[in-house]
Amino acid sequence: MPHCGACLKSPPPLDRCLTAVAYAYPWSHLIGDFKFHDQSGLANTLATLMKAAPWVEPALDAADMLLPMPLSTHRLAERGYNQALLLARALAPQKTRFDLLLRVQDTPAQHTLKRAERLRALEHAFAVDPLSVQQLKDKRIVLMDDVMTTGASLHAAAQVLRAAGVSHVTGLVFARTE
Numbered sequence: 534m535p536h537c538g539a540c541l542k543s544p545p546p547l548d549r550c551l552t553a554v555a556y557a558y559p560w561s562h563l564i565g566d567f568k569f570h571d572q573s574g575l576a577n578t579l580a581t582l583m584k585a586a587p588w589v590e591p592a593l594d595a596a597d598m599l600l601p602m603p604l605s606t607h608r609l610a611e612r613g614y615n616q617a618l619l620l621a622r623a624l625a626p627q628k629t630r631f632d633l634l635l636r637v638q639d640t641p642a643q644h645t646l647k648r649a650e651r652l653r654a655l656e657h658a659f660a661v662d663p664l665s666v667q668q669l670k671d672k673r674i675v676l677m678d679d680v681m682t683t684g685a686s687l688h689a690a691a692q693v694l695r696a697a698g699v700s701h702v703t704g705l706v707f708a709r710t711e
Contacts, residue, residue, distance in 0.1 A: 545688065545691075546688050546691035546692045546694075546695050546702060547676070547684075547687060547688065547691050547702050547703070547704045548701050548702055548703055549703050549704070550681060550684070550687065550703070550704035550705075550706065550709070551586070551588050551589060551592055551703060551704065551705050551706070552586075552681065552705075552706050552707070552708060552709035553582055553583040553585070553586045553589065553706075553707050553708070554582070554707065554708050554709075555708065555709065555710075555711050556680055556681075556682070556708035556709055556710045556711075557711075560707070560708045561708070563575065563579070564679055564680055564707065564708055567579065567616055567679065568612070568616050568679065569612075571613065573613075573614050573616070573619055576616070576619035576620055576622070576623045577623050579620060579623070579679075579707050580620055580623030580624045582707070583620075583624060583705075583707055584624070589624075589705065592675055592703050592705060593624060593625045593628070593675060593705075595673060596625075596628060596673050596674060596675040596703065597628070597672040597673045597674065598628050598629075598630050598633070598669075598672060598673075598674055598675070599621045599624065599625045599628045599629045599630070599674075599675045599677055599705075600621075600629075600630055600631075600633060600634045600674055600675070600676055600677065600690075600694075601615060601617035601618040601620070601621040601629065601631055601634075601677045601678070602615075602617040602634075602676065602677065602678040602686060602687070602690060603615065603617075603631070603634055603635055603636035603659070604617075604636060605636050605638075605639040605640065606636075606639070607639050608639075615631070616679045617677050617678045617679055618631050618677075620677055620679060620707065621677040624677070624705075625675075628675075632662065632665070633661060633662055633665045633668065633669060634659060634660075634661060634676075634690060634693070634694065635659065635660050635661070635662055636658060636659060637657070637658065637659065637660045638657050638658040640654040640655060640658050655685055655686060655689035656689070658689060659689055659690045659693045660693060661693055661694065661696075661697040666697050666698065669694065669697045669698055669699050670697070670698035670699075671698060671699075671700045672699055672700060672701075673699075673700060673701040673703075674694055674699050674701065674702050674703070675702075675703045675704075675705050676690055676691060676694070676702055676703065676704050676705065677705050677706075678704070678705075678706050679706060679707050679708070680706055680707065680708050680709070680710075681704065681706040681708075681709040681710070682709075682710045683710075684704075687704045687706075691704070
């Protein structure tokens with residue numbers, strides 16, 4: 534796959550990022566309900582839609598583990614559930630691990646920040662459980678989230694996974710901004 538000069542000079546931490554739909558109407562409203570209006574029951578429907586994309590199941594099959602993006606304790610308490618974890622469990626429950634990638638720093642809601650601010654805010658937001666680093670060495674990981682806008686969160690988490698020795702990181706999201 535060809536890469537631009539910037540990517541050749543400084544490779545992105547994600548090997549690739551896969552999505553099912555564009556983050557636009559009607560999907561943006563559905564995601565909003567899923568995340569912010571206590572509609573956790575939508576996880577199975579969204580997972581079914583994701584599996585309809587021909588590239589999702591091969592990525593899941595090739596992965597050793599599916600890691601959902603962790604939420605801060607504050608956001609988890611506020612929402613009552615981690616939407617990325619619900620999606621991961623609906624897609625591949627046997628491969629889902631929620632205990633390896635940790636959110637160690639609370640950050641402002643990402644949708645309120647510009648990309649540069651997001652990158653700064655997320656610099657030390659994620660960590661790998663030090664007792665679990667060996668479980669990640671040389672593994673193929675799918676990093677699950679509901680939406681990718683700037684990619685800052687997925688990139689920050691992927692950098693931490695790379696530092697832990699993960700060999701391949703695929704980002705997988707339900708929706709992505711174009």
